Amino acid sequence: MPESAPGGVPAELRELAGAHGVLTEHHGYGGRLVQAPAATLVAVLEALGVPASTPQQVTHSLQRAHDDEWRAVLPPTVVVREGDEVQVPVHVTDGASVHVWLEVDGAEPGTRTHDHRPRRDLHQLDVFTEPRTVDGRRVGRATFAVPADLPLGWHSLHALTEGHESRTTLVVTPRRLALPAGLEGDQWWGVLAQLYSVRSRASWGVGDLADLTDLAWLVAHQAGADFVAVNPLAATEPVVPLTPSPYLPTSRRFLSPLYVRIEDIPETAYLAAADRSLVEWAADPVRDLVEDPGPIDRDAVWEAKKAALEVVFTAPRRAARQAAYEEFVEEQGSGLRDFATWCAVVEHLGRVPRPDELSDPSSPAVAALREQLSERVEFYRWLQWVADEQKRTAQRVARESGMRIGIMHDLAVGVHPQGADAWLHRDVLARDVGVGAPPDMYNPQGQAWTQPPWSPRALARAGYAPYRDMLRTVLRHAGALRVDHVLGLFRLWWVPAGVAAADGAYVRYDHEALVGILCLEAHRAGATVVGEDLGVFEPWVRDYLADRGVLGTSVLWFEKDADGRPLRPDDYRRLSLATVGTHDMPPTAGFLAGEQVDLRERLGLLSTDPQELRRQARAERDAVVLALARQGFVADHPSEREIVEGLHRYLRRSPATLVGVQLVDGVGERRAQNQPGTDTEYPNWKVPLGDGAGNVVLIDDLLDNARLRSLLQAVRTAR
Structure with missing residues (x-):
């Protein structure tokens, strides 16, 4: 035994x-x-x-x-902080000589190599390490110093021994991601919205990037907001049915064309009369969905939009527009080509399983099918360009309207197990396991989210290129980035197939590499980073993120002192985005009414006596109202609206760097956007923006909503 x-x-x-x-x-x-x-x-x-x-x-x-x-000459990847001198082990046949050098990314003095990157030879240190026998070969270790004066960026480290050259990636990351100018001693605030739910009369049944542009302009001009934060806008399937959850995309790198406003594509204005009619006919079946209070019908909207987009795609482009498109395609490179290929292949095959010969993106069968479907591949490339342009417009308008951050985008924790990223990154994603979360107060059975996780060592062997390329695209035209479940950059809860979520296990990641690369790419994009650091975590993690300049997340209902009472405003973390609730909870009006218990009881999700949970919910509400009264934010017997406004004034009195106001709280919505632990039982991610009675609220009428105006005024004048 x-x-x-x-x-x-x-x-x-x-x-x-x-x-x-x-x-x-x-x-x-x-x-x-x-x-x-x-x-x-x-x-x-x-x-x-x-x-x-x-x-x-x-x-x-x-x-x-x-x-x-000891089996590899060089480490899989070397990640260092700016200003640090580090030692790199190099493994060679015992007694063999080795020459090690760096090719530096960036304009730096030095000898230039054939590809015009400055070259710097590295100095070997006098560090003795006992050789060892590995796989029948005697291997020695030489130690080289990486200099402390390297610039930020992606460099390559080379070693030549016994006529063989090895190469690895060396990344220099910022010591700390700086806050935007003016924010260091200030507090800025903004609006949080689920974009698909925020519609206008010009929408096709789903909120889109033009609606985002208008929302940003309105809350900046009318209320002085500094940012609008939205759900992930990442790619969905190219064919229906679409996965409703924005947190289960087919690709985290690319955008969902579902969010494209077709009328804002310049070529639409120059369509021939017959083609314009085709676009209008495509829109007819979904126009009325805008004011439908029922669940959002993404499938109907996508089928309508796709038909119209195919018409616009065929329209001639001006020379400058064509050149801009070609530049975008070249810049996005093989990643865009392969994603567009996946879309075309899925469309071609439908929902049937892919043949084995198509399981490898680099296979001859895939290359042949890409050639056969070249026009559809080009169509899906073009869709990404169009979406990217409208994303850029939203950020430009947001900044021009006075926002100091602009649009805060969101990065989901993982991808659909049958999606594009799972296909394209099959060599760096683990199989037969999914990401999840261990049991906690709100999910006593744990959670299994099905997304395949990065395989830590495989990702390092790939030089973190898939992670880097994803970040670069998500950070394009972004003033800030919220990273969902940022704790996953430290460790992730892996749930093997067929295993209960509670019986998973944590797998550690190289957080120094993942967080450092995140900071490097955010620095290059000029973006602030907010990490959702809620749930089960090791205490040092929050300190580490703060040290790197990554803001945390403080949710008022979760912030308690040592005695379990609501945390006083003065005791909130400085480096955080503070909000009253989250998208996984009912809006504040619903939460105050105990909807978090009522809904779970209706869906059969409770493992505890519902009356006891209602008692706890009332006690939690009463404690918060008492805390508001002690701060002078509410009087005796406050109304629901007064409590909601008081909660936001409470956060504005905290030292939190950013404060977020959920749009649903402004209009009095009571329905949750998402109920964890459900799939078909609740219309997750399909609830349109509505008031307390469930009536649809459109962007066109947003600033006519007296309750919203009152809340925004309260937030604006609270400090």
């Missing part, structure tokens, strides 16, 4: 898990120590490409793990 450790997990399996960053235990909600089941550890290791199904495989994999870093 092999020696076992706590939880009945064999000692060697625990050691192997630790060697690959798989946590065998963690402190769960409430501080309880939770042991990962042995079967989970085996499944997670197998998903990482580490054989562990038998004791013999565990022993062999553990032996290999001891020598892993």
